[in-house]
Amino acid sequence: xxxxxxxxxxxxxxxxLGKIIIGLGFAMFVPIVIGLSFKETNPALDFLISMEIALIxxxxxxxxxxxxxxxxxxxxxxxxxxxxxxxxxxSLSWLVAMVLGAIPLYLSGHWKSYLDACFDAMSGxxxxxxxxxxxxxxxxxxxxxxxxxxxxxxxxxxVIVALxxxxxxxSGAFKMYVGEARDERVLPNVIHTSRFIWLVSIVYLIxxxxxxxxxGTLNGMKPINAFFHGACVFMAAFDTGGFAPQSQNILYxxxxxxxxxxxxxxxxxxxxxxxxxxxxMGNRREICRDIxxxxxxxxxxxTFFITAVGLTQxxxxxxxxxxxxxxxxxxVSGHTGTGYMTIYAQQFINEWNHLALVGxxxxxxxxxxxxxxxxxxxxxxxxxxxxxxxxxxxRIILSERSIVVQKFHxxxxxxxxxxxxxxxxxxxxxxxGLYGLxxxxxxxxxxxxxxxxxxxxxxxxxxGLSCGITNVSMPxxxxxxxxxxxxxxxxxxxxxxxxxxxxxxxxxxx
Amino acid sequence: xxKKLKTKNIFxxxxxxxVSCLKRAVCSxxxxxxxxxxxxxxxxxxxxxxxxxxxxxxxxxNNAKQYDGKxxxxxxEVIGDIMVRGEYAWINVNDGKTAIGIxxxxxxxxxxxxxxxxxxxxDWVEITGVFHRACVxxxxxxxxxxxxxxxxxxxxxxxERLNLGKRNFAFVLFWILCLIIILRQLKLK
Numbered sequence: 001x002x003x004x005x006x007x008x009x010x011x012x013x014x015x016x017l018g019k020i021i022i023g024l025g026f027a028m029f030v031p032i033v034i035g036l037s038f039k040e041t042n043p044a045l046d047f048l049i050s051m052e053i054a055l056i057x058x059x060x061x062x063x064x065x066x067x068x069x070x071x072x073x074x075x076x077x078x079x080x081x082x083x084x085x086x087x088x089x090x091s092l093s094w095l096v097a098m099v100l101g102a103i104p105l106y107l108s109g110h111w112k113s114y115l116d117a118c119f120d121a122m123s124g125x126x127x128x129x130x131x132x133x134x135x136x137x138x139x140x141x142x143x144x145x146x147x148x149x150x151x152x153x154x155x156x157x158x159v160i161v162a163l164x165x166x167x168x169x170x171s172g173a174f175k176m177y178v179g180e181a182r183d184e185r186v187l188p189n190v191i192h193t194s195r196f197i198w199l200v201s202i203v204y205l206i207x208x209x210x211x212x213x214x215x216g217t218l219n220g221m222k223p224i225n226a227f228f229h230g231a232c233v234f235m236a237a238f239d240t241g242g243f244a245p246q247s248q249n250i251l252y253x254x255x256x257x258x259x260x261x262x263x264x265x266x267x268x269x270x271x272x273x274x275x276x277x278x279x280x281m282g283n284r285r286e287i288c289r290d291i292x293x294x295x296x297x298x299x300x301x302x303t304f305f306i307t308a309v310g311l312t313q314x315x316x317x318x319x320x321x322x323x324x325x326x327x328x329x330x331x332v333s334g335h336t337g338t339g340y341m342t343i344y345a346q347q348f349i350n351e352w353n354h355l356a357l358v359g360x361x362x363x364x365x366x367x368x369x370x371x372x373x374x375x376x377x378x379x380x381x382x383x384x385x386x387x388x389x390x391x392x393x394x395r396i397i398l399s400e401r402s403i404v405v406q407k408f409h410x411x412x413x414x415x416x417x418x419x420x421x422x423x424x425x426x427x428x429x430x431x432x433g434l435y436g437l438x439x440x441x442x443x444x445x446x447x448x449x450x451x452x453x454x455x456x457x458x459x460x461x462x463x464g465l466s467c468g469i470t471n472v473s474m475p476x477x478x479x480x481x482x483x484x485x486x487x488x489x490x491x492x493x494x495x496x497x498x499x500x501x502x503x504x505x506x507x508x509x510x
Numbered sequence: 511x512x513k514k515l516k517t518k519n520i521f522x523x524x525x526x527x528x529v530s531c532l533k534r535a536v537c538s539x540x541x542x543x544x545x546x547x548x549x550x551x552x553x554x555x556x557x558x559x560x561x562x563x564x565x566x567x568x569x570x571x572n573n574a575k576q577y578d579g580k581x582x583x584x585x586x587e588v589i590g591d592i593m594v595r596g597e598y599a600w601i602n603v604n605d606g607k608t609a610i611g612i613x614x615x616x617x618x619x620x621x622x623x624x625x626x627x628x629x630x631x632x633d634w635v636e637i638t639g640v641f642h643r644a645c646v647x648x649x650x651x652x653x654x655x656x657x658x659x660x661x662x663x664x665x666x667x668x669x670e671r672l673n674l675g676k677r678n679f680a681f682v683l684f685w686i687l688c689l690i691i692i693l694r695q696l697k698l699k
Binding site for chain 2: 039040041042044045048049052053056059060063105124137138139140141183219220221222225245247248252253254256316317318319321322323325326342343344347351353356408
């Protein structure tokens, strides 16, 4: 029997949702400061309006939904979340963040419709990088900063941001943490884990901005622009987002050093935060031993080989050095889920052959490490599936009496269990289904198979590389499809399935 | 090319020969005859390696193989930074659809006064140069190596005017927010 959610469930969800909305409202204070420092009054007003709307809604929601726990009597202690509530708070938070985050974008006048602004907001929060912005080259510093800041917030996890700022400590935090597709804790306490993730990100933000700022200045950019672009590009690269301050994306800079620095940042973003922790603690050997980094290295090599063969067959790039620079950059960008491009979207279809595109699509579909800022299937799962396959083959080859035990190294030595393999396969299947679903919708609107699969994989795996389908004139239904793909792909399905289950229970439950 | 043709027109219509400069005039006529032969040559063979009419960025990108290595004319707004690299510089020119990188002699960029950004509209320029689908010199970038640049339109600062509607709306929301906070505080007490 399906139980209908009661009013307490809804109130508890609403209360925490309200807190996250307030957190998001406060985040808009950053672009307001930037807007005022650059004397961009109207853009600052856009954010002031959006911040006020967020705070009004957040305060009303927390007030209406506040229920003191019965066990402790009347008081102002926060009630804890159960698993279902935690998951729903997460899935709804991302939708609410999209709606609120789109307000300042829409007010700027650079997005043709509110749906387009929502598309970009979801793309930003989900660290995808597909964009429908108009006349990006004339966008204000304030709005540009917001586009990249939402990637930074989304990359760490919207709920994590709220957790580390507002929540002092309660067991419901872990449920929301898991709901945001992070099933690994760096430290025993989830709040400490969230704060560690912030610490790593802020330290890298400072270092990355300085590195990119210096490269930009040496490349002939004005220092103020170089460091602003540096901060924006770092936020999008480390959080494997893919937005850039100019319409040509990374091609704007025409610089090999800039590309090298962004490759390093993209790879750092694709590495598990748990691994970052061990590296910070001086345990450098871990990077060579971990199953995720090994799988990442192998899959990058294999997919690059496929792409390079494809590009060579067609003679797309006349010299091997140019093939390496263009092919490897797009591949690493796709594999890490960033979506930075040094070629134009149309060039994928016009100049890359099918083999090269298949190599790139495979790379996009695989993604980076778990508990990192990337989307897609992720390296740990690929590694586990491969190990499970290896175990099964060994069982067939070796005598029936022998006991086959498979181990893998992920921070520590772990014995492979059936439930791990099952879980990895289920998520992988869900991702493959999501990629396929988007491709079918694309083909429904008349796009060729490979183009549709490319764009669908890019959206669902939160990559952001585009072959040209994503543009303002694409069908509205396709915009909705990609928004849903970005959302479901970023949250890794569980919280999305829980939300669907919640609505089913609300309708059919007793 | 266009510049040279214009100079010639000015010479024909505006110059009145005097007796004292008869020799110079004869020389000019001879030079003009030579030029005519050169123009004839250019007119006959130009279509094979040069596109005199301005080509849009989608046209260039979508038919990159066709235009690869050819001299093209491309026009648009200079956006972002003028990035000087030694004797040359990179500028990015947006024709309203997409921006394309232009590799240009540093000295030719001196006339560019405005580059497009939030606070300014960039100079509108016409670039004549060799188009590269995957430039070997620049790591496979799709770019144009400029031979000549002509400023078609002057850019300008675009001063921001305060949007009163937005300001008033922000005020209204501010008072609503204050009211909610006060009501919350009163209820807490």
